[in-house]
Amino acid sequence: MNVIRFIVENRSQVLELTGEHLWLVGWSTLFAMVLGVPLGILIAHRTRLDKLVLGSANVIQTIPSLALFGFLLPLPWLGARADRLSILALTLYALLPIIRNTYTGIRGVEASVLEAGRGMGLTESQLLLQVELPLAASVILSGVRIAVVISVGLATIAAAVGAGGLGEFIFRGLAMVDNRVILAGAIPAAVLALLADFGMGWIERWLKPR
């Protein structure tokens, strides 16, 4: 097939763009976890804040992705480098599933388990680290999994602001009206998403409390 031949002939570039793609997805997922998991824990404990935080993360999710990349462009430090900007945009999109699943996972721990833990003299941090987080781990991870799959797709937009990634092929193919080039970006992106989904699903099952 033409597409396959095109990919094979341009394999070094496909690999390079895949690497860039993973760079964007990897950093943004990491930042979203560093930000989202503590926020999820916070709102699970201080439920007054839950509507505000989940609502805000929801609003971010509704901004069309191309527009969000555009909005961030004029910002001083960020706008100077396309990859920074793209990582921020992807981080913002990844926040909602991570915050929401952390919140749901921690709220899902049975009240009697928490009461017994408190009653026997666990400190709040022991309760969090020994009980709440282990019991919520598989739910939190499934949030991360959703975030990664979304990010792999969204990161193709990053090429529009010059951050590279597999979107390069897609935008170039659109400009050239050449399906082979579009697919050379789209197929590896889809494969990446599937692999990420499969891999994270495997870790999730492994973490699931019995």
Add this chain to the structure above:
Amino acid sequence: MIEFRNVSYHVNGVAVLKGINLRVLLGETLVLLGRSGSGKTTTLKLVNRLLIPSSGEVLVHGTPNQTIDVIRLRRGIGYVIQDVGLFPHFTVQRNIGLIPKIEGWPEERIRARVDELLQMVGFDPGMASRYPHQLSGGQRQRVGVARALAADPEILLMDEPFGALDPLTRDELQREFLILQQRMQRTVVFVTHDLREALRLGTRIALMEAGELVTVLTPQEFLKSSDRWASAYVRAFGEGLESAANRGTS
């Protein structure tokens, strides 16, 4: 051992407990008896500071419990609840050994203690590596009691611990509790709404109604009491109570 001094507890301006004065003596099993919403569980939770009184104070070992570090206070008080609340991701062994481990006991001492406790509560130590979901209700509560006793607390708080069990298992656990308590002589506060259980297990019974402490009586006194609420209880439960008060099994 434990003393309530004019303790009241309000939630949103509504009085849940009104002026409770009560003394729990060293080594006795004091049963808090009352119907749902009478304030028994609230009273219990004031001891280990899961709740803080709106006024008055609770003394533990003669010291107002508000002045004791809350973590130290709780580690010295075993706590058993109806829903058990075992950690579902820990084995039986880890559930029981958690506090000793946090307290820094050596691994061997923890293992020996877990075995000893499991034998005490009639749980096959060969099953110590099982997870809570692999156990029956009675086995779970046995583990719950063993966990509460792990760090050898002088006080044990039990909130309807046998309330969710079938009658035969409940009878078994009550009997084992009596034997255990005879051996250990811990100070126990035991919440129940079951008069039969109260008569069988209690050294004294504190009867609660609508947030007030009505009276404190021994099981024998309780049966003969002319108190309005106490006699209402006796009537509601009917016959066979004498033998329960004599620690029988009928």
